[in-house]
Amino acid sequence: MIVSAAQCRAARALLGWSQDRLAEASKVAKATIAAFEQGKRTPYDRTLVDLRNALEEAGAVFLSDGDLIEGGQGVRLRAL
Template sequence: MSLSPGQLRAGRALIGWSQDQLAEASKVAKATIANFEAGKRQPYPRTLDDLRDALEAAGVIFIDENGEGPGVRLKKVQQDNQTA
């Protein structure tokens, strides 16, 4: 699945990350992130994988094109119902 600039922006917004925070988590330069989100350049596939992996590790789920367009959402938080 490809990653669009809009999905990257939305994924960051869902978890409240700045471009700096994503750059640190993904080991991708902030300028690369900013240029991709602005539509100025298309990063290498490996770079997109690094960005996606960082956001997924933080709880973002990427939704494939399904007739309504691609999207993002957060993972459902699992709560432990056992008592101590």
């Protein structure tokens, strides 16, 4: 799993990041992030990896299906 649009939005919300901040941290164009989060396009895998890496470096932890007893994909903040 790389990162879904919903996880990207949720991770940004948990971190208090704007799309501009994610674009700066990931070196991905804001327009690409906006289109992805709106479900208008799916970026290349390498772009999704860049987004995920930037969010993880800031403290997001991505959960895949089965990481919890109940529930699917998700995101949480890393424990301090």
